[in-house]
Amino acid sequence: MKLYNYWRSTSSWRVRIALALKGLAYDYVAVHLVRDGGEQHKDTYRGKNPMEQVPTLELDDGTLLRQSLAIIGYLDEKHPSPPLLPDDLKLRAFTREAAEIMNSGMQPLHNLAVLERLRAATMDEKAWTRHFVGRGLMALEAIAQEHAGRYLVADAVSLADICLIPQIYAARRFDVDLTGCPLLVQIADRVAAEPAFSSTHPDRQPDANKT
Numbered sequence: 162m163k164l165y166n167y168w169r170s171t172s173s174w175r176v177r178i179a180l181a182l183k184g185l186a187y188d189y190v191a192v193h194l195v196r197d198g199g200e201q202h203k204d205t206y207r208g209k210n211p212m213e214q215v216p217t218l219e220l221d222d223g224t225l226l227r228q229s230l231a232i233i234g235y236l237d238e239k240h241p242s243p244p245l246l247p248d249d250l251k252l253r254a255f256t257r258e259a260a261e262i263m264n265s266g267m268q269p270l271h272n273l274a275v276l277e278r279l280r281a282a283t284m285d286e287k288a289w290t291r292h293f294v295g296r297g298l299m300a301l302e303a304i305a306q307e308h309a310g311r312y313l314v315a316d317a318v319s320l321a322d323i324c325l326i327p328q329i330y331a332a333r334r335f336d337v338d339l340t341g342c343p344l345l346v347q348i349a350d351r352v353a354a355e356p357a358f359s360s361t362h363p364d365r366q367p368d369a370n371k372t
């Protein structure tokens with residue numbers, strides 16, 4: 162398999178974590194989102210991902226999978242161990258709720274293309290990001306207060322943690338105030354030290370900090 166991704170992309174990191182949890186090997190193909198106007202916009206990559214975003218997972222038979230949660234869902238169904246969703250149906254719903262808050266309620270609002278548009282409109286992109294990421298973090302803290310065990314939802318690693326660790330990384334990158342979500346941060350920092358999360362950290366990727 163080949164994973165087209167970018168070291169600092171939170172959606173890419175989610176897929177790297179899932180691959181690591183499943184013990185699956187892959188070739189790392191770096192797509193530089195900034196250099197030369199962004200390699201995601203070049204014809205060669207747009208053919209693989211018409212949204213001009215990372216990640217894209219190319220299977221050995223050439224099939225292209227896009228959208229991090231769809232890719233992770235495929236990996237989880239194809240390689241069920243360890244499961245990335247709880248067996249209990251209510252815990253499953255809480256896990257998906259947390260993932261969806263991050264996938265549709267937070268990450269898209271600080272995506273590069275959105276920030277570039279805000280910059281062009283001379284809007285305060287930092288205030289924007291802090292507002293929307295802060296709002297999402299408060300909702301996640303409420304989920305943690307209600308449902309956390311060792312992990313964000315109950316006592317097994319899940320899709321919620323796969324989204325959470327990159328999301329907290331992004332929040333810190335954008336200087337978002339984390340004082341209102343102490344349990345979330347406590348869980349995230351503990352889980353981030355686990356091998357599947359730490360080995361896939363942006364700073365440990367081959368394209369890290371390359372301009």
Ligand SMILES: N[C@@H](CCC(=O)N[C@@H](CS)C(=O)NCC(=O)O)C(=O)O
Nearest residue numbers: 170171172214215228229272273274
């Ligand atoms: N919902 C998509 C989001 C993908 C996404 O926003 N990727 C960002 C990096 S995290 C990207 O490629 N941005 C490029 C751009 O905005 O030009 C997913 O989960 O895969």
